[in-house]
Amino acid sequence: MTSPETATRRRLPRGLVGVVVVSLLLALYGWAVVGRGIAMIRTGEAALIAIGIGALLLPLVVLVVIALEFRLATRVQRMADELAAAGRLPVDDLPRSPGGRIDRAAADAAFTAYREAVTQDPGSWERWYHLAFAYDAAGDRRRARGALRKASELY
Template sequence: MNRTARVVGIIAVLVAVLAFYFILLGRRGIELIQSGGVVGIGLGIGVIILPIIGVWIVVATLRAGFAHQHLARRIHEEGLDLDPSDLPRRPSGRIERAAADELFAQVKSEWEADPDNWRNSYRLARAYDYAGDRGRARETMKRAVDLERDERA
């Protein structure tokens, strides 16, 4: 089994387990509401809210993952992947800070030349990730997804 199929399988199992858990929570919330007491109703509403939030989080995460994979596929097809394989690494496997910063500086200058190109935003998000700045990587990847969506429209 290749790596992609294994990852998709794991995600499918986790989503199924979460769905089962959300159903159990929802049932428990309904039982608490049906108990009729003020405390039971309050707790029941609170317990029902949890699976609703959980479903929202799962859907948002899966949508973002599918959008990122779509961009990754397009970048790969266009031959614009960032290839960090030749960069020096620490014993932990992480890219050495100086090398990641150098790659980031290069990609950032490309992005500054054309910030409204989703390809540059995608590459910048990857460079942020390699440099260890996950927050900015997520923020920039969202921008790349939006720009690519606008380009298709």
């Protein structure tokens, strides 16, 4: 039985600890790269200055990419929470093989319905969200991420 305090506390996302650890390791690596970049720039040699500037820019690019991924993950979680509260989360009821793999023909059939729904209402973030999970079930992770990004933009 859960106490009222436990019931009201929000549970941390499953992968949060791993994401934080990897991000901290990446920050440590970035700090080391920036240090080397500054040391190269201080030499005064043209080639090392150019490499040093590149070494300073690389961690910035990585930070921007990480920030964008955190933003997407946060928005996707908010969308999932909203859909869960309304009882409209995508349901994974596709048939599976004994090994646990989703039946490809069933995934393709389900995908068609979700794609058609997006075609009918391309401004609905919820339909794009559902399409993303249909892409994922069909094994197309690249398009699944693209559909999640579109859902996030519309949200």
